[in-house]
Structure formats: structure tokens, C-alpha cells
Amino acid sequence: MKFDPEVLTSIGDKVHFTVKITYPEKYFGKKSALRFAPVLKYGEKTLELPAKFFKGEKCTGDGDVVPYAIGGTYTYETTFDYTADMASSELYVLPFGFDPKEAISKDLTEAQIQEKYKSLAMCETKLADGITNTEDLVGGNEVMQLAEHGYELETVISTTAALYFPKNRSNYNKRFGANKTETAAANRKAIDDFLAQGWDIKDITTNAYASPEGEETYNANLSENRANTANKYIKREFKKLLKAKDSKIAMEDCSGVNFNPVGNGPDWDGFMSALKASSIEDKNTMVNVIQSAAPEKKEEEIRNMILIYPELEDDILSPLRRAEITAHCFEPKRTAEEISQLATTDPSQLTTAELLYAATLTEDKDAQAAIYNTATDLHPDSWAANNNAAVSAMGARDYETAHTYLDKANSSSPNNAAVINNFGALYAKQGNWDKAEKYFNDAKALGSNEDYNLGVIALNDGEYEKALGLFGNTKCDFNVALAQALLEKYDEANNNLDCASANCKTNYLQAVIAARTAKDGDVITHLKKAIEINPKFKQRAANDREFIKYFNNEDFINLVK
Missing domain, CATH: 2.60.40 (Immunoglobulin-like)
Structure with a gap:
């Protein structure tokens, strides 16, 4: 036989x-x-x-x-x-x-x-x-997904005010037309108040326009002049703020500010949008006439329309003769050091995003877990906080706690691909492969890349070639090496294990490969390391038929007794 x-x-x-x-x-x-x-x-x-x-x-x-x-x-x-x-x-x-x-x-x-x-x-x-049953070493490296902390290291806040000008003029008069309205005055005050906060200034940009019924070259020059007028206006306002009694601006003059005046010529887009949104009865016909006219005739068509529809001048063209001043300032931020300190001393002072960011500032797993747990206490409805706390708990093999956090995350954000993926990882770590596969496929349907995790499922199912295909170009990874070893690609497997994280499983698999390739010394060396890291591997090795040829080997016997 x-x-x-x-x-x-x-x-x-x-x-x-x-x-x-x-x-x-x-x-x-x-x-x-x-x-x-x-x-x-x-x-x-x-x-x-x-x-x-x-x-x-x-x-x-x-x-x-x-x-x-x-x-x-x-x-x-x-x-x-x-x-x-x-x-x-x-x-x-x-x-x-x-x-x-x-x-x-x-x-x-x-x-x-x-x-x-x-x-x-x-x-x-x-x-x-x-x-x-060497394939049962599979798993442990399932891809878990942390929620992005959402904290911006740099946030630019903007405020805009507009100055309005008479037809064909570039001089500013606050008593003219739309400048007299409460809205315009409030916006001018708002930009002054915004700058008065003393935040660091990224730039102050002015975009000026002309109404499109004038000649194109003339309008280009006119818009530039309006931009320069508005730029002078905001410079004067800024200098007043500098000289104010209780000024918060930490500057002696405005030489360090990037003022950026830009003339944009005629505002065709603004005109067409305003016309389409207007209540003029024949607006659709007017739009078609302007759009079909030759470029050099468009201004003339508008001038002709003004004669028939005087409201075109007051309601649509006049508001286009403007300069928009936008101040871009950096929102004050706590330093990374301040956030790290507050995360442990007074976390209630921090936002959810700041707490999640704080967890990324340390490599200490216990410290990360403490921060995530605090985030869930202070922000119990945050799916991101609960999700990340679950990932941390899984890393500590506290699967019951991880499940609780994932349930909360799922309640706050149903059908969230990251949460669904992490349910799959949790079940995989607990050996419930059927449920793990279901959740990984559900996460994939929600747009998550589940190739690696489904590769782990394939490996557990004995589909080693399929697993390698799903693992793609992943290197220095235990599961990749395991699939290669089970396909008898021992050199490739060892190459991956050599650069993978050295732990009990990597050493045990290296011992298995050594046994299969009759490298007696490597069998003992790697088994010894595996057992030193995790003594549970002693009993496994003693009964593992991968090492049956060594059951009478004195070094092997002494190692597993």
C-alpha cells in the first residue's frame, strides 16, 4: 500500500x-x-x-x-x-x-x-x-480601521466684505448705493472685528469686478482700479486696528501682511447667474440672446436690453460693480504638547477631534487606550471615538469590550464601512470565520478595500493560492508567509518572515519550515524563541506532527518536556 x-x-x-x-x-x-x-x-x-x-x-x-x-x-x-x-x-x-x-x-x-x-x-x-494543522496559525494581522481624528493642524478662517462702486468709477464712497445698506456696513465691521482678534494672517485678497456691459479692455482696467481702491481701504482699516488702544494684533505695521489685489474684469458669470435668478419675465429670452451673440456683440446686447428693461441696471448690473475683500486668518491652535498634556490632565477641555489626535501622538498602547476610553466617556455618541476604542481593545485581546464599543459605533453611524470591517476583524480574532467573512464582504460592498482580510478568510479555508492573490504585494507579513509555506514556497516564506515582526508565531512557522526542509538546527533555534515568547507553544510543538521526525531528538525532547 x-x-x-x-x-x-x-x-x-x-x-x-x-x-x-x-x-x-x-x-x-x-x-x-x-x-x-x-x-x-x-x-x-x-x-x-x-x-x-x-x-x-x-x-x-x-x-x-x-x-x-x-x-x-x-x-x-x-x-x-x-x-x-x-x-x-x-x-x-x-x-x-x-x-x-x-x-x-x-x-x-x-x-x-x-x-x-x-x-x-x-x-x-x-x-x-x-x-x-499549520494553517490554524492564520490570522492576528487582520486589517483594522481607525477613524480619522479629523483634527486640522492648520485651519484657515475667512471673512468677506464688499465695496460697491458707481458705473465706470473706481472711487469708494460709503454713502453710495449698496454701501449704505445695513448688510454691507455689517460686513465691513465684521472684517474689521475679525482682523482685530489678532490671529495670524495668511493673506488679505481683494477680487474686483466690473459689470459686463462696458468695453472689455476698459472693464479690465476698471476692475484693477477698483481692486487697488479696496486694497487701500482695507490697509487704512488695518492701520487703525494696529493703533487701537487695546489692539491684539502683534505687529508694528502692515508690512508683514500679504495684500493681494486682483482685477477680474467683467463679471459675466455673476451677471448670468443673477439674470437667471431674477423675476424679469423675459429672462430666458435675454439669456439666449446673450449666449448666442458674438463675443464682441454681447456688451451691446446688454446695453440694448437696459433700454427695454431698466430694472436690469438697478437690480442686476449695479451689484456687480464691486470689490470683495477677503481676510484669510489662521485659527489659533493648541500645540501638540498642550493637547497631549490636556488629554491626561483635563481632557474635558478638548474636542473629540483633539482627543483622537492626542492618541496618535503616543506609541504607548496603554496610553492610547486610556485616551480613547476617555473620548468615549466625554463623547459617547461619537462613532469615531467608540470605533477607535474598539480597535485599541482588540489589540489588547479584550474582545468583549471591543464588541461593546463597536455596537455603540454602529448605533451612532450605521453602515459605516470602517465599523463593519472591524466587526469582521473581531470575529476573525475570535475564530468565528463565517461571521468574519460576512462582515468583510459587507464592508467591501460599502466601498472598503477588503482584499487582505478576505485573503485571511481564504487562507483559513485552505484556498492558499487565492489568499496570495488577495494579499497582493503585501510583504513582511506573517499570513503571506503562511500561505507561501503551505504552498511549499519555502524560500519566499522565509524572506517574508525574516522582515516580519518577530513574535511567537513567526518563529514557530520558521521552525515548521525548517523541519520540512530538514534544517535541524533552525528547528530548535526557532522553536526555542517561540516558546520563550509564548510558553503555550511548548505543548503544541510536543504534539505537532510537523515535528514528528524530531520526536526522538534529544534537543527537541528537552525543549518541549
């Missing part, structure tokens, strides 16, 4: 093996039959596997016919479910030969054969040891 594989192996929690059975010529009696039923023995348990029958040429019923004259080679093949207590097991077969008196039934048991027929129990034969 020839057995394949030499050592029983679990792939996707299934164990498959084949036995090649050869009967020589003139061996198998024409009226004889044989029941072949392997039995797996593990601990005090046994698992009898499906029986296969062989029969002589004169027998009827179920079973493969073995010609007396020439014999032949036959295959027994089966698959059974793996359970963890089968890790230390042996596969035996005790063939039963008998002379049937009627048609053979495939359901015939060993006891029935002994009871009904003259039978012969042949020598019990050990077929294989088992069962290696």
Missing part, C-alpha cells in the same frame, strides 16, 4: 488522503471479498471512515472487481472533518477478508461480516500519523 500524504494534513478543516492498494496476479480469490475501512485513533476516541469493498470475479453486489489472473492497483480516497483533538492521532486499517454467500452490500459492517461469514481479520496496519 502507498499512502498520500505521508502525514495527515488539515486543509480548510478537512483532511483528505488516498491509499493505493495493489493486488498481485493470482492473489485475489474469485469467490472472496475484502472490506477496507481505515480508522482514525486519537486519545480514547476512534473515527471509522467509509468502507470500500473489493471482490473476486464471481462475487456480486457492491465493490471493485479484482481479476484473479492479473490483479490490479486500486485507490481508496476519502475526506473527513478535522477537530482540534485530532492533532495527535494515528490512522490504521484492519482489512477483513470473507467469502460472501450473497450480493455484497456497501453498508456491511465488520460485526456483520464476523457474524454471517467465514472471515479473516488481516494484520492491522498503520497508514499514517496526523494531523498537522
